[in-house]
Amino acid sequence: MVAGSLCTEKMRNYKRKTQYMPMTEDQLAAARTLIARGVSISQAAKEIGFHESTLRDRLQKGGGTKLGRFRATFSxxxxxxxxxxxxxxxxxxxxxxxxxxxxxxxxxxxxxxxxxxxxxxxxxxxxxxxxxxxxxNKLSLRVPRKTSVARTMGFNRIQLTQYFNNLEAIMKKYNFSPNQIFNMDETGVQTVPNILPKHVAPTGKKEVAKAVAAEQGQTVSAVCAVSPIGYFVPPFFYIRKKKRKSASY
Known part of the structure; x- marks a missing residue:
């Protein structure tokens, strides 16, 4: 079973071991054009970079070189x-x-x-x-990021054009300086990390644990803002289901 899987993996990633180059249809057509002009077969073979016997064989069979019996499924x-x-x-x-x-x-x-x-x-x-x-076709499997339907519908040429037109009008009207412009964004932060870093433990130990605040964390909203010249506002965290008492104001 192991030998079969190794053989399949080897054939799947097969690499050519020789410098043999197949004769394409274009090369064969070029050789026929030279022969029609009166050039000998040996000279035509030299012109396209093949041996005379190879060219004679392809002229007799009427087609270019075909490697193997398999054909492409799709054109x-x-x-x-x-x-x-x-x-x-x-x-x-x-x-x-x-x-x-x-x-x-x-x-x-x-x-x-x-x-x-x-x-x-x-x-x-x-x-x-x-x-x-x-x-x-240069395609690959990628891990996508979750994107809501509302965001996908809002991310289009019309909405973006309107946004940048409004931004340009505001900038021309008020002439903001770089220290007055802030880019604000909201993100979710887990109170307990989902992926823990590796730590040293005895070899062969079946279960390795690490103490955390809670096994199931909560998502806390964090709002951050920064300006183009490096000014930033301290992050603001919004914790759900937490109400302040009147005495704390």
Whole structure:
């Protein structure tokens, strides 16, 4: 079982060990053009950088070099359509998961009657095929940040244009200096960290613990503001469900 997995991993990441270069259709067409002009086959082979016997063989078979018996499932145009669809979904904040992409590749091949070797029972493209497709088209799996629907709807060209137009009008009207401009933002802070740093413990110990204020923390809102020249306002923390008594005022 281990040997089989190692063999699969080796073939998946196969790298060419020779400098053998296949003859493309363009090179074969260039050689035919030279021969039509009266150039000998040996001279035409030298012009395109191949041996005479190789060129004669390709002229006889009528095609360029084909490495192996496998053929690409999707054409370059079809892969471009799939790539544009993935990028468009990512721009709309509805990116595909790996399983969703595998299902998309399978359904695209099925709906367009494209011969494939995908699993009909699972209705998914293979993991290796999907990862190769992603690598070939410069796609990668990324961890997204949670974004509310209200923020996605407000983040558009019309809203941004209106915002910067208003900002420009205010700046021209009041002529604020850098020390009068502050960038304020709100964020959530956990009272108990979710990820603890590693600490030294005896080797072989099954359970390693660290004392914290509480096992389940709360989210505290923190508001911070800073100016372009480095002035800042001390952070303001808002703790929910905490009311001040009248005597504390």
């Amino acid at each position: 370059a145009e079809q892969e471009a359509q799939l790539l544009n669809h993935c990028i468009d979904l990512d721009k709309r904040f509805f990116g595909l998961t790996l399983k969703s992409l595998r299902f998309l590749l399978f359904k695209y091949a099925e709906e367009n009657n494209i011969p494939h070797q995908f699993s009909v029972e699972a209705q998914l493209a293979g993991r290796d095929f999907t990862r190769t497709f992603m690598k070939r």
